[in-house]
Amino acid sequence: MVSLSLNLQTVLAGLSIGLFVYYVIKRMRYRLPPGPWCIPLVGHYKIYSSLEIHKKVAELTKEYGPVLSISFGPQSWIFLNNNDVVIEALVKRKADFAGRPKFPSGDAFTEGGKDIAFSTYSPTWKFHRKIAGKALRHYLQGDLLENMIQDNMEKFLSKMAQEKEPFIFKDYVDLMVFHQLYTICFGEKRPIDDPEVKALLKLDEDLIKELGSGVLEDVFPYLKDIYPTAKWQKLIEGTDQLLGILRAKFKQHVDTFEPGVNRDFIDSMLLARQEAENEGDEASLEKLDDTHLVQTISDIFFAGVDTTRFTMDWFVYFMTRFPEIQIKCQEEIDRVVGSGHPSMKDRNNLDYTEACLFETMRLGSVAGLGVPHMTMCDSQVGGYDIPKGTTVFINHWALHHDPKFFKEPEKFDPYRYLDENGKKKPARPDSWLPFSAGNRVCLGETVAKPEILLMCANLLQRFKISLPDGVQANLEYKQLGFGTELPSEYKIIVKERIEN
Numbered sequence: 148m149v150s151l152s153l154n155l156q157t158v159l160a161g162l163s164i165g166l167f168v169y170y171v172i173k174r175m176r177y178r179l180p181p182g183p184w185c186i187p188l189v190g191h192y193k194i195y196s197s198l199e200i201h202k203k204v205a206e207l208t209k210e211y212g213p214v215l216s217i218s219f220g221p222q223s224w225i226f227l228n229n230n231d232v233v234i235e236a237l238v239k240r241k242a243d244f245a246g247r248p249k250f251p252s253g254d255a256f257t258e259g260g261k262d263i264a265f266s267t268y269s270p271t272w273k274f275h276r277k278i279a280g281k282a283l284r285h286y287l288q289g290d291l292l293e294n295m296i297q298d299n300m301e302k303f304l305s306k307m308a309q310e311k312e313p314f315i316f317k318d319y320v321d322l323m324v325f326h327q328l329y330t331i332c333f334g335e336k337r338p339i340d341d342p343e344v345k346a347l348l349k350l351d352e353d354l355i356k357e358l359g360s361g362v363l364e365d366v367f368p369y370l371k372d373i374y375p376t377a378k379w380q381k382l383i384e385g386t387d388q389l390l391g392i393l394r395a396k397f398k399q400h401v402d403t404f405e406p407g408v409n410r411d412f413i414d415s416m417l418l419a420r421q422e423a424e425n426e427g428d429e430a431s432l433e434k435l436d437d438t439h440l441v442q443t444i445s446d447i448f449f450a451g452v453d454t455t456r457f458t459m460d461w462f463v464y465f466m467t468r469f470p471e472i473q474i475k476c477q478e479e480i481d482r483v484v485g486s487g488h489p490s491m492k493d494r495n496n497l498d499y500t501e502a503c504l505f506e507t508m509r510l511g512s513v514a515g516l517g518v519p520h521m522t523m524c525d526s527q528v529g530g531y532d533i534p535k536g537t538t539v540f541i542n543h544w545a546l547h548h549d550p551k552f553f554k555e556p557e558k559f560d561p562y563r564y565l566d567e568n569g570k571k572k573p574a575r576p577d578s579w580l581p582f583s584a585g586n587r588v589c590l591g592e593t594v595a596k597p598e599i600l601l602m603c604a605n606l607l608q609r610f611k612i613s614l615p616d617g618v619q620a621n622l623e624y625k626q627l628g629f630g631t632e633l634p635s636e637y638k639i640i641v642k643e644r645i646e647n
């Protein structure tokens with residue numbers, strides 16, 4: 148027993164000395180970014196176990212500057228917290244910072260990084276991003292997207308009009324956006340109360356709840372093999388169920404696929420595979436196996452669905468808090484759209500409404516820490532060295548609350564995006580990066596902006612939206628983890644603007 152404990156002591160002492168020497172050598176070799184002191188191996192537990200990492204990190208920049216190192220267990224992660232350093236990394240040195248780190252929860256969901264969002268910078272990633280981008284552009288042609296939105300919105304707004312009591316808008320918008328993505332990805336139009344769509348939404352919500360505060364296995368990966376936490380097991384079960392649904396949809400499409408007919412996003416993927424087959428392009432065919440294709444579909448579905456429904460929820464939240472802003476949007480929609488339905492061609496003239504959406508995207512933090520990047524080679528940012536293989540987070544929340552760029556950052560002010568004539572400024576404001584930038588810029592940005600704008604315009608065209616009588620307009624929200632924030636649950640009442 149004594150000799151066992153002595154051996155253990157010797158191993159621990161050796162390990163500590165080894166780690167110390169490694170740390171000193173690394174510090175001497177590189178000019179690494181600063182960060183607060185922490186217990187080695189444990190790291191900044193209070194920060195990484197918090198649902199408010201984005202805010203805690205932003206606060207620390209006052210002492211340490213915009214490039215900050217935080218230890219998550221044994222790993223040091225870098226956070227970039229202002230526009231200058233983010234643009235330097237993502238735009239000026241873009242290929243250096245275009246990688247993705249591997250971490251167990253991401254790997255589990257993406258079957259080892261076979262998707263786009265979590266796969267690292269490589270020819271395979273580039274190839275999949277290209278075919279998915281082409282498939283998304285298909286929806287921007289003609290009136291395909293606006294007809295889909297119109298159809299889907301009509302269904303939900305008519306149901307909403309029947310609500311006699313105050314109701315939770317989120318319950319509607321969640322389903323609305325899930326149904327929308329069902330049509331885009333799977334070509335299906337289902338009834339509002341369809342149990343399959345509801346079940347998928349519930350699975351997604353459960354996973355967000357579980358993953359929000361992170362899983363210990365991402366900080367200490369070996370745990371999953373020796374003593375997996377209950378959270379990890381739930382994550383694996385949820386992931387299997389979600390991917391099971393997508394695989395079944397994919398198989399139905401393979402079985403009913405007609406060459407040359409494009410019913411939806413899955414068919415676009417199958418068409419890309421067919422083209423490679425026709426051209427005898429073996430290299431592409433290898434990358435177009437079922438696993439990669441299901442993973443691409445999963446990315447488009449889940450990267451799109453959560454960010455879109457959360458943004459819509461924030462938009463309506465602000466519209467109920469600032470009724471005078473809502474009225475201005477409605478006046479603009481009436482003037483530009485008239486009695487028809489909002490369409491893609493109206494988009495260029497809905498300046499004020501779009502400015503409200505942009506301000507919603509700044510203040511409603513739906514991807515506050517984005518998706519982690521990884522350096523592909525030794526690089527630099529803000530005067531510090533960033534060794535190859537370092538995990539780097541973009542703190543979008545900090546960028547969007549930087550008083551240097553946004554006067555009174557907490558204020559909802561659509562005029563930040565408009566010129567003196569009330570027209571949209573030609574360029575986005577500095578430090579406004581909800582979709583990020585550089586090689587990894589959000590693939591869905593060109594679809595998300597018109598899609599959400601048309602959904603919001605449809606909603607405001609039909610209804611005056613307010614808080615129930617006697618309810619005070621507060622500005623409270625809740626943290627979902629990793630920089631994602633949502634309004635605290637709120638109820639609304641809607642009144643048709645033109646009585647039928």
Ligand code: HEM
Pocket residue numbers: 263264265276283446447448450451452454455458513514517518519541581582583584586587588589590591592594595
């Ligand atoms: C309000 C809506 C949205 C917001 C705020 C948003 C934001 C983001 C952000 C911050 C990233 C990470 C960029 C980076 O790594 O630096 C991202 C990546 C991505 N987004 Fe979006 N997104 C939205 C909607 C969508 C939609 C509708 C789709 C699909 C139709 C989509 C597909 C993707 C994909 C595939 C990636 C991964 C890109 C890559 O790693 O190469 N997003 N998004």
